[in-house]
Amino acid sequence: MNHDKQDPGGAPLASAPVVTVDAPRGPSGPGLVDRVRGAKRRPVVPAWARSRREFGAAGKGVVAYAGHVSAYHAVRTPWYACRLTLRAPRGVARVVGGSLRWLVDAEGEPLRQAAATREDIEEYLKLSRQRDRRVRWRSVVGLVATVVVPVVGIGLYVLAPVWLLALSGVAAVMVMGRLGQPADDPVIHRTVEIPKASKLTSDIVLRALGALGIPAINQAQAKGGPGFAFTSPITRDGPGWLAEGDLPYGVTVIDVIDRRERLASGLRRPLGCVWPEAVPDEHTGRLRLWVGDQDMSQTRQPKWPLLDVKPLDLFKAQPFATDQRGRWVVTSLM
Template structure:
C-alpha cells in the first residue's frame, strides 16, 4: 500500500532537484495509497464477513466449492504468462526448462529498439499467444512481437538470441508462422545442437527399394521428425558454399533414385573427385567425372539425346487415351510398361556452373537444361543441379525461376539465398545465411507442397554409399534394367560420330537456295540421316548450330501454296563461312 515501486522515481527527481516533477509524483503516490487503503479495508471487512457467514451458515459442499474457487483465482493471478494453471507430466531433460522470463530476457538482449522501449516501461515486449510447451526434443514458445518488429529482425540476430537464452547456437531456431502477420514468432529451443543430436536410423540404409512416385524420407527437422521428398514431377536446385554438404545431399537424392530399378540415371561429377561414383559406376546409364573437353562433349551429346527423348515422350503422352493417361503426365503405372518407354529419368549434376559458363557450349547447355526444367517433370524427366556459387551465371534465371524443389545450405549473402530459395525469401525471414559453419547437411528445403523447412539431411558416407549403390545394382540386374555405362556399354554420340552437321546442311541446301526456312532444313536432314536427325524441330537445329557460330534469323520464303512469308531460317553463305573458318580454307565455297 505504500507505493514502494514508485520510490526510485521520486528519489531520482530529488537528485535532479526537479520540484515540479517531485510534487507531481507525490500527488500520484498519495492517490495510490488512499485508493489501496480503501480497497484493503473494504476487502477485509467484506471478506471476513462473507467468510464467517459461509463458515457458520453454509453446508459443507458449498464451503469446499468456495475454497476451490478461491484457490483457482489466486493460482490464476499468480501464474506466469507462459504457463498454464495445470500442467501435464513431461519427461525430464538435461537442458534447462524454457520459461517466459528467459525468453523475455533473451529478446531484450537483441538490441531491438522497439522491444527495449516497451520493456523499459515495465511491460514484457512479447505477448505469448500460447503456453510454452514441450515439442519433441525441445521447447516451443509462440507469441507476438511489438508493433513494427518482425520475425526477420530476430532471425538476423540469432547468435545474440542464443546468447540471451544461454543455449548453443544449433539449439535455437526462431521461425515465422505461415499465413500469420510478420510479427508472429515461433521460437523452438532444442535440448541438443541440431548438428550433433542423435538422428533416427534411415529406413533405406540397410534394405528396401523405392517408388519414385511416392514420398521418401531424406532428412529430419529440428524436432527429429522425418521430412519426405517425391522426386517425380520436380526439377531441383541445390546451393551452398563449399564444404557444407552439397555434394553429399545430391548423392543422397541420387541413391534414392537408384533404388527404383525403373529409373534411368545420368550423373555428372564436374568437380571430378569421384563423389558420385557410388551411383555412377554402379547403376548410371550415363556417367562422367571431370570437366575436360571430352567430358563436356560427352555430356552435351547426352543432353541432346535427352531433349530428343523429351519430345518423343511428349508425343507419346499426347497419343495415349484419356482413360490411360488422364492428367497428361507420366504415372507409376505408365512407367511400369516398358513398351511405352516412360520410365523415370533422373539427371544429377554437381558443380553445374561448369556447364553454363563454358565459353563454347554454355549457351546450348543452358537452353537444353531450361527446356528439361520446364517440360521434363510431366514427362518423367527430373533434373537436379548443384552449385557452390549460386548466381545468375551458375543458375540461369530460366532454371532457378522454374525449379519446384530447392535445397539451400549455408550461403553468405542475400543474392545467393534468393537465387536458390526464390525471390524475396530473404525478406520473408527464410535465410540460409544464419546457418553456422558446423551446420553441415542442414539446409532450408522448399518443396513437397509446403513452406520452407529447416532439414538435416541423412548422412551417408562414401563406404555406405558404395553398399547402397551395389544393392541398387543387384535390384536392376534382377529386373533386367541395368543399361548404359553401368552395363559396360560405350556411349557413342549419334549426332557427331561420322557425321558433320554443317556439311549435311550444305548437302540438303543447294546453291540455288541461298536462304531456307529451318523447318524445311530439318525435314531434309531427317530424310538424309533419319537415325540422326529424325524428330528434330527448328529449335533443335538452332541450338545445334549455335556452338558453330551460326544463328538462325528471319528469312523470306514461300509456302507450298506459293504464298510468301518471313520465318526463322538459315543463310547458306553463313554455313560456308563457318566451314571455311573451321577447316582453315577460305576457298571452301
C-alpha cells in the first residue's frame, strides 16, 4: 500500500526531510568545567563537628558516661574483691586441671577414641604418634615451669618489698577469682543497658523501599536492580543514621512519605524513628531518609537556649523548638 502523501489535487507530495532529534555527534552535555563548577560539594568537616551544640552534647555525653561507669564500679569494688576471693579456689582448680589435661593431650582423646571405634588402625596409630610427640615436649615445658615458678616465688618473697608482695598476692587472687567465675554469673556486670539500635545499611533501606508497594521500585528490583540509587554513603547524623539517594523515574518523595508506616515496618523501627524528606534545591525524586536511634516521643528534649539569662535581640531569629532530628528551628519572635 502506498502511503505517500498527496496534495488536495491528487498529486504526490515530496517526502519531508527527516529531522534527527538525537544527534550522534556533538556535545553530549555540559563541559567538564561547567559540571565541576555546578557540582555539589560535600563538606570537609562533618555537620556534627561543625555544630557547636552537637559537638558539645556529644562531649557531655561521653563525660557523663565515663563518670557514671567510674562511680558505679568504685562503689562496688569491695564487693567485687570479696566475690573474686571466694571464687579464687575454683580458679586454682581450673588452672591445675587444665594444665594436667594439656600435659596428657586430653583434647585429642575423643579423636583417638573415634578412630578406635571405627577400627581405623592407620588413623589411630597416626593420632597415637602425634600424642606421644606432644606429651614429650609438653612434659619438658611442665618440668621447667615446676622448677622456675617456685624459684621466682621464693626470690620475690626474699627480695621484694612488702608492698610489692601484697600487690602481687592481691593480683594473683583476683586473677584466680576471675578464672573461677561461672560463665552465667560474672562478678562485674554492665553499668548501663545500651538500647540495641541496628545500624542502617543499604540492604535494609532497599528492603524497606521494596515493601512500600510502589510499582516503579518493585519493577526495578524484580529486574535485578536496586530500585534506589544512593548518592552518598550512609553516615551518622546526630542521634541517628542518614541515607540519601534517587528514587526511580516517576517516583517522588511524597509517594514515600505517604507510606511512612510501611517504611517503618520495612526498616523494623518505631514510627517515630523514621523520617523521610525531600532534599532542598534538588529534583522531587531525591530522597533523604533519617532513621533515629530512639522514638522521637522518648528522646530527651535539650535545654532551651533562651532559658539562659543572657541579653538577646528579639528582632533576630532565635531557637524556638527542635525538629525530629533534634536540630533547633529558629524563628523571629517579633
